[in-house]
Amino acid sequence: MTGTTMTRPRRGGKNPTVGKGRGVPRLLTRVAVFAVIAAVPPLLFDDYWVFMSAQVLAFAVATLGLDILYGRTGQMSLAHASFMGVGAYTTYVMATNGYGPAMQLAAVIGVALIAALVVSVPTLRLSGMRLALVTLAFGELLAWAIRNTTDLTGGTQGASVDPFLFGRLDSSEPLHAYLIALVPAAIATAFAVHLGRTQLGRRMLAVRDSELAAESVGVAVARTKVTAFLISAVYAGVAGWLYAGITGFIAPPDFDLFASVYLFVAVVIGGAGTVLGAWLGASYVVLMPEVFTLAGQPNLYPIVGGALLAIVALVVPDGIVGLGRNVWRRIRGVRGDEEESK
Amino acid sequence: MLTLESVKGWYGSTQALFGVNLRVPPGKTVALVGTNGAGKTTTLRAILGAVRTEGSVRVDDVDISAKPTHRRVNDHHIAVVHEGRGLLSQLSVLENLTVGANRAQRARIDEVLDLFPALQGRTHQKVSLLSGGQQQMVALGRALLRDPKYLLLDEPGLGLAPVVIDEIYRYIAELCSRGMGVLLVEQSVARAASVADELVLLRVGTVDRVIDTADSAQVDQLVADAFGVHH
Amino acid sequence: MSTASGAPHVRTEGLTVRYGAFQALRDVTVSLPAGAISGLIGPNGAGKTTLLNAISGFTPIAEGSVHIGHRNITALGTRRRALAGVVRGFQTVRLMERESVLTNVLVGTERLPQPNALAQFLALPSQWRARNRDMAAATEVLDLLGLARQAHRRVDELPFASRRLVEVARVLVSSPSVILLDEPAAGLDQEGRQELAAVLTRVHENHPSTMVVVEHDVDLVKSLCSYVIALDSGAFLRDGTPAEVFGDRQVQLAYFGRAASADA
Amino acid sequence: MGDLGQILLGGVTTGSLYALFLLGVLIVFQVSKSMNFAYGQVGMIAAFSAWFFYSEQGLPVPVALMIGVLLAVIVNSAIDFAAIRRIPAGRPGLDLVVTLGIFLLITAVMQQLIDANAHTFVSLGADTRTEVAGVVVSMSDGIVIGLTVVTVLAAYLLLNRTSLGTSLRASAEDAGIAQAAGVNVRALRTATWAVAGLIAAVVAILVASRLSVDAFYMTPFLIKAFIAGMIGGLDRFWLPLVVAVALGVYESLAVYLLGASAGTPAVFLLIIVVLALVPKRFVNERNEVRA
Amino acid sequence: AGCGNATGGSKSSAGSSGSSANGCDVKEIGPGVTDSEIRVGTTMPLSGSGAAGGLGTKEGQEAYYAKLNAEGGVQGRKIKPIILDDAYDPSTAQKQMRQLVEKEEILVVSGGEGTPNFLGAVPYLDRKKVPAIAPYAPSDELGGDKNQHVFMATVDYIQEFEILTDYVLDQETPKKMALVGVAGNVGDNAKLGMEKALEGKGIELLYVPETPGTTDFTPIATQLKQFDAEYVFLILTNADTGGLLQAMSRIGYTPKTGAWAGMSDDSYIKEFGALSQDMLVALETSSLESDNPLVKQFVADFTAQTGKAPSKFNQLGWVQAQLTAEALKRAEGLNRGCVVEALETFENFETGILPPVTWGKGDRAGVDAVGIGQIKGDKLVVLEETKSLQK
């Protein structure tokens, strides 16, 4: 590729550093950072905060899943919490029938996949608000089913779930719950990061931004949507499994429309389309009420929380990650990368 | 006279114009030329008030820099053909032509349709169903309907067949001779030189030079300097 | 009907496309020579884009058929046609605005054999091999189009000209055997056009393909294409070498609005 | 037969309320491409504060109602002015998040300022009734249906038969281009949001007079109206409004025939079936511009 | 019953607080107890559709504790009540209760209001072995020998509706009766109670479950009208009770009505009294007009604290605090185990608000009587003072 390779004065002609080479050290740094942050709660926090941290882990898994569906594939779902509910209630039913956490997890993944297939097929032709609506319908039907199967699911009243027992780990202990949740959360994160580097991940982006362009290069739009739906449902299901095991109690309102909306809030506030954003968003949603408790004003959150949410969303329209990125860019800009800035 | 004095423009935090000075007298055509990304479109947007700007934009000695876009357009008789047409794809052809126009302007609709016979009979179709060239005609039609004093054209020939381009430039020349001031963004210097009285070369958001199109040596020099193409 | 290098001949027979009562294409039978760059010209609304849409499967065909080599692809959907080697660019640039240039180009590798979704998701070795291959292809195209330095920039920050090139790069990255470009030079400056023409020529030399370029820039068509087809009002008008077509009186009338001086 | 008639009347009336409410959602969506999650709460402000002013502060009812409506208009305009307008382009979903925040804020503030209890509202004709062919019709039913028909027709004519309507739809699609064509987009937007606030207030007051008023009662309404909007398509006009009325009727029939707990699943099953069966052109929200 | 069977299994020792509810170690100091203060707490709906009851109950509790603290508190310590909002949602209640126990370190749960929400917190309290004193969650899941940590001070809705139905049957023999109840445990219990009372009497019963947030009550009203019951019983939120009565009157159907005890609260009568003329209402708390000196004392105390007359939920809150304080007073050591032992010593304890309260080993029922009142004008008239099923 020499000869006519163009060199225009304003473009420069150096070869790009197209991703290669820095993979391994970068991966190691990321793993190290993750490990360090993960070590903070058990080492520094009391039981209550370790419990909250475990909740963050569960919600992070759910948010990562929704981010794959919404942030990357552009498919709006208002039933993501319902899929968490599918996971949580499957866990409950399995647990009451005497199955252990490993079998529960296997069942959760299976049931989530089936539920997602059932929902995604009528939604294939839909996008945007319409899709959101069908998913919402699914959520309502699920809530209705739970309310009307009291013997199986505990109904409106909710149900208390036996804690996970993994050897000597017992998830009703906050520390144990945290350690148990850490593993799936780390795996879910690793897969989500990896997804961004695959053709599957790019198909999703293409479907999100222009279905016509996606088709023009041969992307199977419908199949990509279904795949995203399935992956996100499994994430949600696993999150529901964790949630049930960590909190030990589940009820229909945990998985209702508002719960789904909050997951959506987590994706958007964190920064749609990014793994880090999903984590930050989940942390915001879980921990923000606690900040008020910490300040000694637990009953203030419902009053100020809404305003705070609106303000944060307006101040960081690209999510917390977007804010960080802008700051970073400005710092770099000040250092003066003249060729980059025009 | 449409006058820009040391106009700077920003997109968010990135600056695109670094002090542009420009004058478009009535009855004259001024062509803005420059490479891709030089800031031609941004200059037009600055006149409309559609980017964040500093500096002064004056029309007939009234400073309009503080006015919102719709006031600039309505009060000072400016019309624009946007880069990439700027049509409202959900609206019909007729609605696209007449949107925002006042009663007197709307009365001129037949005049405009005469100019573009291809649009006749399709006025109630959604514009998104027209071919690229037909869409460009709608964009031009919308500007001409307003009978502006100053007409801003951003690459009006983009995607048009030569036959239509010729037609359009002929019409613009006629309007110009009737006293309209035209600020034209044009990719082809040759074409710009043939229709404009003055060429303004933009470079990285500043005016590099202004030349009279009568001076063909200067035009050649400009082509050579700015675009690195030697004839 | 393929050349030795594998680029197929593209043929339409009696192609008719209707939008309601309106006929956007009327009984168009054209033949695009294998392994050549053809130009598609005609006044606005002639049906050029519609013809590309029909060949690439983006618009339903009322009558007629489309053939690639010996294969009748009329019944295939858009995606199948893409996988069969027919890849197009759009008249209005369609990119993933918030993604990097590289990502936008890599999407184009969809046509290359990709491991199944599960293998990709689970990062099996087949995924890594595919990834390396795709990267190499993308790097090559970016270099070729002079976009290498912008590889990691988001496309919505790029000037228009570069965005057009990204769209072209997405088409080229999988080295398709049939390439359909709709006004790829629109909005580019003089130098940009010449470079684009050079790149297309070069790509064509390296990876032989049957290329169709819709263009209004007569000079560009003349310098790039060895064969030209003219349409008017949805009907086939004329084909032949550029000199023949631009010299044709009917073409001149339809396209330039006057006869003779085609050398303008 | 009288019972069925009664159910249908109830369904049509509730459906009309959904439709009227949806009209406010539609016009806002059409000029600013945003969904206002707090819309029901805007209406709630009107009814709840009106109740507060006449019942707790002793103002005459008409004055209190007027204040309530005015408040709703102001608040809705303020939501646009202070929040929606500040959302940069190309951030899908952000409007929902921001207005969810506002939803929570309004709910909490109204609970704090007034209380969290349910209160009866002035009946506005709900207790004046006659019997027609075995169906008891109240004046309230008449007011609701009449007002809905008139308002919807007026809105249709305004949007499609006037140049103001063209300007509105132009602003909806691309504010920048509309402005450059001489449309005062800001003024139009503010006006639309104000009108939407007015509609929300009227609906909320009518609903309050038929049920009762507290800080939460409009949320189920909002959800139903959104559902109708999504089934019909927020960028259309007649279809979503017709769906809204149909939804009210369908829901009543389902509850009546199948029992109260069947209402919800019936509605949602309907949605799935409808969306799975309707021809594709009704399903597509907004086609990508061709080529 | 979903809750019950799962709860049964979780007897594993998860108590991190070090206190043991089994047995009373006099020297042990439980969580939340300092030299100057004892922290107690609970959750209630302070927002959302169930808020009417929660707000009133909270006010009642706070008034009692304020009075008690002014008088010197318990065992030389002031009582600090911490009441968090659970929005009438079981999971929120569970989370808030976790916060109360783990962060605020309350000694015991002092009262509470609302059935589904409180039931949500029960498994957790059970695991943590935190005693809960007199929450208002009248469900058959609690009371009697059901849950050892929850000491009930009201009958459940089964009994309440059985007594209410019995009262009607004493006066007349309707052919048909109907019940509209919130779907779930609350409505199911009420239905069960009516069925018990109607058993073998040949009276038809129509049960219509309702989901809060109904936007159009016409179908339910029409259904009732078509069924044409002489009596319609209601166990719904204030707003939905009002909405349904209004819809019934709009279609010209005005049967006799009866309702759960919440309708005896001012927050209801003031708003919907006009729609509810002659409605029979279960009475869980004493009538304020009563000549009982304890009642007079209570009214005077409450008015002195808050400057206004108490409502039914104020009464409930007050008595919840009163029972909690009494248990703390009786406890030999300030820890959970001793409080439980103290509670088991209650025998016909007179509060002046509730029927006499009795708890014992294996008996957490507390109270077994309900009275009947009727809404007349904007007043509640007592028809029958508290009546027990046993007698």
Ligand SMILES: Nc1ncnc2c1ncn2[C@@H]1O[C@H](COP(=O)(O)OP(=O)(O)OP(=O)(O)O)[C@@H](O)[C@H]1O
């Ligand atoms: N929306 C935008 N956001 C950020 N930067 C922008 C935006 N639009 C333009 N720019 C940048 O501002 C500079 C000037 O762009 P402008 O569109 O005015 O150029 P132009 O001369 O019209 O080019 P062209 O010939 O490609 O139309 C370019 O560097 C461009 O990348």
Ligand SMILES: Nc1ncnc2c1ncn2[C@@H]1O[C@H](COP(=O)(O)OP(=O)(O)OP(=O)(O)O)[C@@H](O)[C@H]1O
């Ligand atoms: N979806 C459609 N619905 C209705 N009419 C259409 C549709 N698509 C294209 N047309 C019409 O078909 C004709 C041919 O359009 P086409 O886009 O193919 O023209 P073109 O030759 O590409 O023109 P240009 O050079 O202006 O891009 C035009 O008159 C156009 O209005």
Ligand SMILES: CC(C)C[C@H](N)C(=O)O
């Ligand atoms: C809604 C009411 C009928 C129920 C009652 N407040 C309870 O939860 O016990």
Ligand SMILES: [Mg+2]
């Ligand atoms: Mg430009």
Ligand SMILES: [Mg+2]
């Ligand atoms: Mg075209």
